[in-house]
Amino acid sequence: AQTVTQSQPEMSVQEAETVTLSCTYDTSESDYYLFWYKQPPSRQMILVIRQEAYKQQNATENRFSVNFQKAAKSFSLKISDSQLGDAAMYFCAYRSANSGYALNFGKGTSLLVTP
Amino acid sequence: GAGVSQSPSNKVTEKGKDVELRCDPISGHTALYWYRQSLGQGLEFLIYFQGNSAPDKSGLPSDRFSAERTGGSVSTLTIQRTQQEDSAVYLCASSSRPGGLTKGTDTQYFGPGTRLTVL
Numbered sequence: 001a002q003t004v005t006q007s008q009p010e011m012s013v014q015e016a017e018t019v020t021l022s023c024t025y026d027t028s029e030s031d032y033y034l035f036w037y038k039q040p041p042s043r044q045m046i047l048v049i050r051q052e053a054y055k056q057q058n059a060t061e062n063r064f065s066v067n068f069q070k071a072a073k074s075f076s077l078k079i080s081d082s083q084l085g086d087a088a089m090y091f092c093a094y095r096s097a098n099s100g101y102a103l104n105f106g107k108g109t110s111l112l113v114t115p
Numbered sequence: 116g117a118g119v120s121q122s123p124s125n126k127v128t129e130k131g132k133d134v135e136l137r138c139d140p141i142s143g144h145t146a147l148y149w150y151r152q153s154l155g156q157g158l159e160f161l162i163y164f165q166g167n168s169a170p171d172k173s174g175l176p177s178d179r180f181s182a183e184r185t186g187g188s189v190s191t192l193t194i195q196r197t198q199q200e201d202s203a204v205y206l207c208a209s210s211s212r213p214g215g216l217t218k219g220t221d222t223q224y225f226g227p228g229t230r231l232t233v234l
Contacts, residue, residue, distance in 0.1 A: 035222070043204060045225035091158065095221070101171065102148065102160035103223060 002027045002094050006106035013082045014114050020067075021077045021109050023092030031097040034068065034075045039108070040088040048090070051075065053097070079111075087113040117141070119226035121207050127232045128197055136192040136229045140209030147190050148210075148223060149182060153203035161205075164190065165212060197233045204228040 003026045013019035025034070036048040051059045051068050058066050063083075067076045079086055089110050093103040120139045128134050140147050149161040160174040164184045175181070179197075184190040194201055208223040 033221070037225075043206075043228045043230075045206065045208075047222060047224070050222060101146065101163045101165070101221070102174065103150075103158075104160075105158035107157050 002029075002032075002096070002104050004092050004094050004104050004106040006090075006092055006109050008109045009107070010110045010112065012112045012114060013079070015082055015084060017082055018078060018080045019082055019111065021079075021090050021092075021111070023075045023077070023106055025073050025075065025092075025094050025104075027073065027094065027096075029096055029098070033095045033097060034066075035093040035095070035103065036064070036066070036075075036077045037091045037093060037105075038086075038088045039091065045091070049077065082113050084113050084115065087111055119207055119209050119224055121205075121226040121229050123229060124227065125230045125232075127234065129234050130199060131196055133193065133195045134197055134231065136194075136205050136231070138190045138192070138207030138209075138226060140188065140190070140207070141224055144209035144211050144224075145187065146210045146212045146221070146223075147184060148208045149190070149192050150206045150208065151176075151203045152206055152228070158206070161192070194231075197231075199233050202231055202233045204230050 005024045032053045034051045038046045038048050049061045049064050063080045065078045089108045091108045092106040095103050122137045145166045147164045152158045162182045163171040179195045182192045206228045208225045210221050210223045
């Protein structure tokens with residue numbers, strides 16, 4: 001089974017600064033999808049960004065971008081110009097493209113944004 | 116359009132009672148997933164429905180857990196004879212799944228979850 005590791009249980013960033021959340025995964029597959037989800041205290045899991053493994057170009061969504069290193073099996077999330085509303089739990093997730101349907105989640109990183 | 120909805124938002128029950136949790140997926144989404152989020156185990160996959168196919172129940176932790184999906188839309192997760200270790204947030208997600216050979220990201224959209232507390 002694929003495993004997803006988020007090595008930073010907590011991170012802190014000042015408003016307007018940049019922060020990077022780490023994620024590594026273990027897989028023998030070549031085709032898969034990677035996701036970052038945000039979970040604020042409301043519990044709603046919100047998709048932040050997604051990456052297809054067959055795409056070499058890193059995904060970006062406004063202030064959010066990823067650094068996808070397929071050989072290193074690394075998928076970090078960079079948040080630029082951090083805002084107070086970015087404070088939440090962030091989960092990295094893996095899904096196989098060819099077998100199984102479930103998302104495999106990391107344990108999450110709690111992001112605190114200070115004024 | 117409307118997102119995934121779940122009810123109830125919170126449920127408190129006594130050990131040994133049965134509970135039913137409901138999920139309304141996004142209209143038109145053919146795939147539906149249940150996950151459990153607990154402090155000790157993180158987010159775990161429970162069960163997956165796709166159209167009229169037999170569900171993938173590989174994540175259900177015991178035979179006290181069951182789920183059904185009526186008419187390809189609403190789903191109910193039932194936990195019989197609840198135990199304290201069943202206390203968790205139960206999350207439902209849905210996705211549209213391309214048919215045939217089309218490759219897609221099958222992004223899952225989540226509901227707000229049901230927090231279950233077993234006393």
